[in-house]
Amino acid sequence: NGFTVWRSFDEPGGIRDQLYTLARTNHNLVKLSVLGKTGQGREIIALKVTQGANGLRDGSRPAVLYSSTQHAREWISTEVNRRLLNHVVDRFKAGDKEMKDLLKDTELWFVIVANPDGYQYSFDVERLWRKNLRDNDGNGQITVGDGVDPNRNFDEHFNYDNEGSSSAFASETYRGPSAASEPETKAMQGLLDRIKPKFQSNWHSAGEWILYPQGWQTGSPEADNPIYVALAGTDAKPAIAGFDPGISSDELYVTNGETTDYADSRNGTVAFTPELSEGCDGCGFVFPDDEALVEQEFQRTLPFSLSLAKSAVDPANPKSSVG
Numbered sequence: 001n002g003f004t005v006w007r008s009f010d011e012p013g014g015i016r017d018q019l020y021t022l023a024r025t026n027h028n029l030v031k032l033s034v035l036g037k038t039g040q041g042r043e044i045i046a047l048k049v050t051q052g053a054n055g056l057r058d059g060s061r062p063a064v065l066y067s068s069t070q071h072a073r074e075w076i077s078t079e080v081n082r083r084l085l086n087h088v089v090d091r092f093k094a095g096d097k098e099m100k101d102l103l104k105d106t107e108l109w110f111v112i113v114a115n116p117d118g119y120q121y122s123f124d125v126e127r128l129w130r131k132n133l134r135d136n137d138g139n140g141q142i143t144v145g146d147g148v149d150p151n152r153n154f155d156e157h158f159n160y161d162n163e164g165s166s167s168a169f170a171s172e173t174y175r176g177p178s179a180a181s182e183p184e185t186k187a188m189q190g191l192l193d194r195i196k197p198k199f200q201s202n203w204h205s206a207g208e209w210i211l212y213p214q215g216w217q218t219g220s221p222e223a224d225n226p227i228y229v230a231l232a233g234t235d236a237k238p239a240i241a242g243f244d245p246g247i248s249s250d251e252l253y254v255t256n257g258e259t260t261d262y263a264d265s266r267n268g269t270v271a272f273t274p275e276l277s278e279g280c281d282g283c284g285f286v287f288p289d290d291e292a293l294v295e296q297e298f299q300r301t302l303p304f305s306l307s308l309a310k311s312a313v314d315p316a317n318p319k320s321s322v323g
């Protein structure tokens, strides 16, 4: 496809193929489920990684969900999460003791491309596409005014106070006609409700934050939840080097209908939105196609990612990666 690092969803050897191959070649460690289909018929795929994956009921062990690519153009989120998945599987297969113990007691879930239509469109048509591909005006083609923001469509304070999302089709934060109207939202909500993860990391970009609920309300009660602070760290000692941890509505801006608000409020999931780096000054959503930079971004998130996995069996006593 002309890129060193980036792979689309549909292309041969692309993300969809990779997920199927990983599940097929790691039977009973990696189980693939199709959570739903998008407007254009693409599969929304989740992988469960745990010892004996195929024989066990989903959610029978404490679960952690790593999700990415709700926003089509945030390719670094896809890649960091994909590398985390491969890291976990490779270390297990290499006989790493810590990983074997972890995957005996814990289920690690991965939704690498939460918005596959939008992601594919960002390769094929418009690099800076953000939303899904709902045909808002129903004219049979995708144009600039189409798409719903998947991170404004969740059934939690949906459209609250008309602040933090938009009713306008063309807005980048168009919330959709109703809560969970979108197949991408139904898929993610369904998974969250089914496995009730102890933790979620919903990777986005770009801006070097570790955000947490509530997004709809500034100064929200979660400020005092010591588990969030223990795992995200503080400005002086963040869990991801160079990132600012904090409540999403204070740190960045107010949203409603957001994924992590849903996860936290519905199921008590301790749910983070890490906003990954731009990769260079002014790169914005276009992280450089540079293997070394991408690997560096992955490596610096790894201790935080693993701290969530290690904390799942006893969330009240989080195994922080921060000293």
Ligand code: 0X9
Pocket (backbone or CB within 6 Å): 071, 074, 151, 204, 205, 206, 211, 214, 215, 216, 248, 249, 252, 253, 254, 255, 258, 273, 275
């Ligand atoms: O707006 C979003 O959905 C996220 N930022 S992005 O640039 N990746 O689109 C941030 C959501 C975090 N929540 C709040 N800021 N309330």
Ligand code: ZN
Pocket (backbone or CB within 6 Å): 070, 071, 074, 204, 205
């Ligand atoms: Zn985003």
